[in-house]
Amino acid sequence: GDSVTQMEGPVTLSEEAFLTINCTYTATGYPSLFWYVQYPGEGLQLLLKATKADDKGSNKGFEATYRKETTSFHLEKGSVQVSDSAVYFCALRNSGGYQKVTFGIGTKLQVIP
Amino acid sequence: EAQVTQNPRYLITVTGKKLTVTCSQNMNHEYMSWYRQDPGLGLRQIYYSMNVEVTDKGDVPEGYKVSRKEKRNFPLILESPSPNQTSLYFCASSLTGVVNTEAFFGQGTRLTVV
Numbered sequence: 346g347d348s349v350t351q352m353e354g355p356v357t358l359s360e361e362a363f364l365t366i367n368c369t370y371t372a373t374g375y376p377s378l379f380w381y382v383q384y385p386g387e388g389l390q391l392l393l394k395a396t397k398a399d400d401k402g403s404n405k406g407f408e409a410t411y412r413k414e415t416t417s418f419h420l421e422k423g424s425v426q427v428s429d430s431a432v433y434f435c436a437l438r439n440s441g442g443y444q445k446v447t448f449g450i451g452t453k454l455q456v457i458p
Numbered sequence: 459e460a461q462v463t464q465n466p467r468y469l470i471t472v473t474g475k476k477l478t479v480t481c482s483q484n485m486n487h488e489y490m491s492w493y494r495q496d497p498g499l500g501l502r503q504i505y506y507s508m509n510v511e512v513t514d515k516g517d518v519p520e521g522y523k524v525s526r527k528e529k530r531n532f533p534l535i536l537e538s539p540s541p542n543q544t545s546l547y548f549c550a551s552s553l554t555g556v557v558n559t560e561a562f563f564g565q566g567t568r569l570t571v572v
Contacts, residue, residue, distance in 0.1 A: 353498065377558040388462075388548055388563035389501075396558035434500065438557045445516070446491075446550075446561050450500035 347372040351435045351449035358425055358456050366420040366452045368409075368435035376437040378402075378411050378418040383432040383451070392420075392433070425456045460485045464549050464564035471539055471571055479534045479567050481549030487562075488554035490532040491516065492524065494545040495566075501548065507532055508554050539571040 351368045358364060370378065377396045381389040393402035398413035407422045418435060435449040462483045471477055483490065491506035493516075503516030507526040521543055523535040532551075536543060546568050550561040 379560060381560075381563075388565045389550075389561075390563065391560040394558070394560060438561075440557045445503060445506065446552075448493075448501040450498065 347376070347437060347439055347445075347447045349435050349437055349447055349449035351433075351452050353450050353452060355453040355455055358454070360427055360456055360458050361424045362456075364420070364422040364425045364429075364454070366433055366435075366454070368418045368420065368449060370416050370418065370435070370437050372416075372437055372439055372447075374440055376439040378409070379436045379438070379446075380407070380409055380418070380420050381434040381436060381448075383434065385431070389434060425454070427456045427458055430454055430456045460562065462549055462551055462562050462564040464547075464567050467565060467567060469567060469569050471569070473540055473571055474538045477536050477539060477569075479536075479547060479549075479569070481532045481534065481564060482530050483532075483549075483551040483562065484530065485551060485562065486529065487551035488529070490526070490549065490551045491561075492522070492532070492534045493548045493550065494518065495548060496545050504534070504547075539569075541571050543569065544571050545569060 348371045379394045380392040382392045393404040395402040395411035401410045409420045432451045434451045438446045488509045492504040493501040505524040507513040549564040552561040
């Protein structure tokens with residue numbers, strides 16, 4: 346079945362550091378890929394998405410490129426802020442079956458001043 | 459405002475006492491689902507529904523029930539809760555048949571079973 350792999354963390358960075366959170370996936374067909382963010386005490390909200398190979402999703406300074414050849418969707422940000430501290434989930438949704446969203450385990454990011 | 463509303467946000471209960479967590483969405487979405495979030499395990503799907511009166515098991519359905527009598531509501535029922543159901547629960551909704559659209563999540567319900 347479909348699966349998403351990402352590091353659990355926590356990842357601790359200083360403010361203004363460069364962020365990379367790796368995400369790789371296994372899926373049949375042509376899934377859409379997503380990054381969700383969960384701030385403390387809140388539900389998940391969409392950060393960015395990409396729906397086909399070589400698409401780049403971007404939002405709030407975060408970017409991720411859909412790489413079909415490496416089955417990856419790594420999240421990057423050039424300069425993190427304390428307000429970016431949250432848990433980040435990589436996810437995919439496939440066109441087959443019942444269109445379930447499959448999540449990675451989530452990566453906790455802590456940004457210190 | 460488009461939203462998914464869950465209630466209650468926090469719940470402490472005793473083993474075996476039936477409870478219901480409500481979920482309602484105002485986006486006319488066909489697809490609704492329940493997840494539980496546990497440390498080190500991420501989000502795991504409990505049940506999902508592709509439309510009214512159409513529900514099916516997800517990855518971890520044991521000990522849970524759902525119903526979908528109206529399009530907007532998708533309650534999660536724990537008939538006889540046990541301590542291993544202590545978790546953070548999320549309801550989500552999305553469009554069916556459009557895989558490039560995102561899921562919208564509720565704020566979560568933190569359940570403790572003692």
